[in-house]
Amino acid sequence: xxxxxxxxxxxxxxxxxxxxxxxxxxxxxxxxxxxxxxxxxxxxxxxxxxxxxxxxxxxxxxxxxxxxxxxxxxxxxxxxxxxxxxxxxxxxxxxxxxxxxxxxxxxxxxxxxxxxxxxxxxxxxxxxxxxxxxxxxxxxxx
Amino acid sequence: xxxxxxxxxxxxxxxxxxxxxxxxxxxxxxxxxxxxxxxxxxxxxxxxxxxxxxxxxxxxxxxxxxxxxxxxxxxxxxxxxxxxxxxxxxxxxxxxxxxxxxxxxxxxxxxxxxxxxxxxxxxxxxxxxxxxxxxxxxxxxx
Amino acid sequence: xxxxxxxxxxxxxxxxxxxxxxxxxxxxxxxxxxxxxxxxxxxxxxxxxxxxxxxxxxxxxxxxxxxxxxxxxxxxxxxxxxxxxxxxxxxxxxxxxxxxxxxxxxxxxxxxxxxxxxxxxxxxxxxxxxxxxxxxxxxxxx
Amino acid sequence: xxxxxxxxxxxxxxxxxxxxxxxxxxxxxxxxxxxxxxxxxxxxxxxxxxxxxxxxxxxxxxxxxxxxxxxxxxxxxxxxxxxxxxxxxxxxxxxxxxxxxxxxxxxxxxxxxxxxxxxxxxxxxxxxxxxxxxxxxxxxxx
Numbered sequence: 001x002x003x004x005x006x007x008x009x010x011x012x013x014x015x016x017x018x019x020x021x022x023x024x025x026x027x028x029x030x031x032x033x034x035x036x037x038x039x040x041x042x043x044x045x046x047x048x049x050x051x052x053x054x055x056x057x058x059x060x061x062x063x064x065x066x067x068x069x070x071x072x073x074x075x076x077x078x079x080x081x082x083x084x085x086x087x088x089x090x091x092x093x094x095x096x097x098x099x100x101x102x103x104x105x106x107x108x109x110x111x112x113x114x115x116x117x118x119x120x121x122x123x124x125x126x127x128x129x130x131x132x133x134x135x136x137x138x139x140x141x142x
Numbered sequence: 143x144x145x146x147x148x149x150x151x152x153x154x155x156x157x158x159x160x161x162x163x164x165x166x167x168x169x170x171x172x173x174x175x176x177x178x179x180x181x182x183x184x185x186x187x188x189x190x191x192x193x194x195x196x197x198x199x200x201x202x203x204x205x206x207x208x209x210x211x212x213x214x215x216x217x218x219x220x221x222x223x224x225x226x227x228x229x230x231x232x233x234x235x236x237x238x239x240x241x242x243x244x245x246x247x248x249x250x251x252x253x254x255x256x257x258x259x260x261x262x263x264x265x266x267x268x269x270x271x272x273x274x275x276x277x278x279x280x281x282x283x284x
Numbered sequence: 285x286x287x288x289x290x291x292x293x294x295x296x297x298x299x300x301x302x303x304x305x306x307x308x309x310x311x312x313x314x315x316x317x318x319x320x321x322x323x324x325x326x327x328x329x330x331x332x333x334x335x336x337x338x339x340x341x342x343x344x345x346x347x348x349x350x351x352x353x354x355x356x357x358x359x360x361x362x363x364x365x366x367x368x369x370x371x372x373x374x375x376x377x378x379x380x381x382x383x384x385x386x387x388x389x390x391x392x393x394x395x396x397x398x399x400x401x402x403x404x405x406x407x408x409x410x411x412x413x414x415x416x417x418x419x420x421x422x423x424x425x426x
Numbered sequence: 427x428x429x430x431x432x433x434x435x436x437x438x439x440x441x442x443x444x445x446x447x448x449x450x451x452x453x454x455x456x457x458x459x460x461x462x463x464x465x466x467x468x469x470x471x472x473x474x475x476x477x478x479x480x481x482x483x484x485x486x487x488x489x490x491x492x493x494x495x496x497x498x499x500x501x502x503x504x505x506x507x508x509x510x511x512x513x514x515x516x517x518x519x520x521x522x523x524x525x526x527x528x529x530x531x532x533x534x535x536x537x538x539x540x541x542x543x544x545x546x547x548x549x550x551x552x553x554x555x556x557x558x559x560x561x562x563x564x565x566x567x568x
Contacts, residue, residue: 009452009455009456009459010298010299010455010456010459010469011298011304011306011452011455011456013298013299014294014295014297014298014299015189015294015297015298015299015300015301015302015352016194016196016299017299018196018299020295021167021196021197021200022164022165022167022168022171022295023164025163025164025167026164026435026437029164029435029436029437030435030436030437033435033436033495042495043436043494043495044494044495047157052158054158054160054163054204054207055163055204056203056204057201057202057203057204058163058200058201058202058204059199059200059201059202060199060200060201061198061199062196062197062198062199062200065196068299068469068470069459069468069469069470151310151313151314151317152313152314152317152327152440152441153310153313153314153440153446153448155440155441156436156437156439156440156441157436157439157440157441157442157443157444157494158441159441160441162437164437168293168295171293171294171295172293172294172295175293175294175353184353185294185352185353186352186353210327210328210441211317211326211327211328299473300478300480302480305451305480305481305484306448306449306451306452306455307448309447309448309451310448313448331441336442338442338444338447338488338491339447339488340487340488341485341486341487341488342447342484342485342486342488343483343484343485343486344483344484344485345482345483346480346481346482346483346484349480
């Protein structure tokens, strides 16, 4: 699993005194962006090719609250990939409190000129990286 | 179904030229807040009793994009309720474009002094309203 | 003055129990968008002409807090306009509490293909509307 | 000057293809929080004493846009401090593009139980740190 770390910010709190739940969706995106960068084909590369990778579904289970100033570590991995659809899994740990904050999944397709496309033809470099990632024992069987 | 309407704002767009997906989570909250107000026991009432109603899970499927200045109509209803857990369903329609924007679900528990409580004892007024809502043919069988 | 009304949302609160100050910048934008729509040449029209109207400066004085569920009324007017620069003034009132929430100003230029342009040549329709607005006793001398 | 660094995130972009201007207010807060932590009396310490430090004014001049994935370095320093009022200055540099992104100022008072208080009596530790900071040639005359 790739790990992305960030601090919970004051502007992310709500009047319950915890990080508002909508921010976790942003944290998942931040971790996904850093993960694809580390994989070797980031959002900047994807968009340079005229492609988009919109979110088509999100699900998240909130376990324990995150408070202002807590350090969150977001683990990211590709759960599934099939040239037209990518599913990414997230485990958000609260490092400061030693708790599991949340677990989530996001699903993505790939768009070019408004149409869903296959990465195999539209961006073979990323297709190869994602396939290799899933083939690797180290990542796939973790 | 209760309906809450709001306009998609410029500050909610992203560089794909659409409303960023994290904002739908906020729209669902806005609609839920308006719905509970209309039901007769809103967030202000809930928190006045020392209760919180944190989100324990969210899932959302994104169907068609919403653009800046589009009018979104968020339909809300209670899917399930069991004194300790409430599940709310959402249908987000893009009125301007005549499309289905997204469908989602949020799950909530009820907290008092950090412990999960039953609404039946902690806030009987809301318990009665939610039970009556689900018993009503008009709403429950829609 | 043009008036735009909106409710303070739960997701806009912070752990001080008030609306987080960064949200007022978004409220000012929402009011500005509605105001230009009402004037007859909105953001959608501006961007359709290949123009942008970026914010080049913001200042805001916070007077009294806004709380969740409070109704905010944002008064908007054009303070100054000179074909290349527009200054907009805002008065945010908390209708629920009868208080002045904040007063602010935003300054804007007009951009086309990355260069600052004069509205007189780039978008004469908006230039005429802004000039007429400032000439009008009703608005200019309010 | 203290420096805080962070990456511009995808969820912070808008449909002009740049970081939306409201996010700079959040970046200023993040930098201020990190700065007070480094000074030795952070927001967590301030709030533990029952104090708040609300923003009473913000002004910001936007110079050059920040794009998704750009690295922003926010320089922070105390401009003025007078036991009841603190003014903080910010210089936001776009490290990736070598440009000045924005310059800003935030003003703060100190609140306890809803009343404005003097830090000298309410939180002498922070009062001493702020006074020492301004007395220091290294910082004050920079």
